[in-house]
Amino acid sequence: xxxxxxxxxxxxxxxxxxxxxxxxxxxxxxxxxxxxxxxxxxxxxxxxxxxxxxxxxxxxxxxxxxxxxxxxxxxxxxxxxxxxxxxxxxxxxxxxxxxxxxxxxxxxxxxxx
Numbered sequence: 001x002x003x004x005x006x007x008x009x010x011x012x013x014x015x016x017x018x019x020x021x022x023x024x025x026x027x028x029x030x031x032x033x034x035x036x037x038x039x040x041x042x043x044x045x046x047x048x049x050x051x052x053x054x055x056x057x058x059x060x061x062x063x064x065x066x067x068x069x070x071x072x073x074x075x076x077x078x079x080x081x082x083x084x085x086x087x088x089x090x091x092x093x094x095x096x097x098x099x100x101x102x103x104x105x106x107x108x109x110x111x112x113x
Contacts (some may be wrong), residue, residue, distance in 0.1 A: 044074040
């Protein structure tokens with residue numbers, strides 16, 4: 001779903017691409033990497049979806065810490081039943097939207113489309 005939003009805005013999109021290292025020094029695979037063909041600007045996106053509350057609370061801080069190590073700007077985008085606390089943490093630290101409904105607008109501003 002996240003990739004389709006960027007594609008509909010005319011951005012190049014790659015999924016599951018190795019970009020940099022994790023906080024543990026392993027190769028890091030981002031969920032989606034957008035690229036603006038006009039100027040080469042990139043954005044890595046950690047996309048998290050959860051049907052029920054639970055482990056997303058534990059996964060989001062790890063995703064946010066990994067975004068801070070990314071060699072290009074990054075954002076997390078969460079949807080589903082993750083707790084409000086976890087979504088707000090991801091939003092505050094990752095320079096991006098916390099849920100997908102505003103994602104198209106945020107990409108438009110980020111890439112100046």
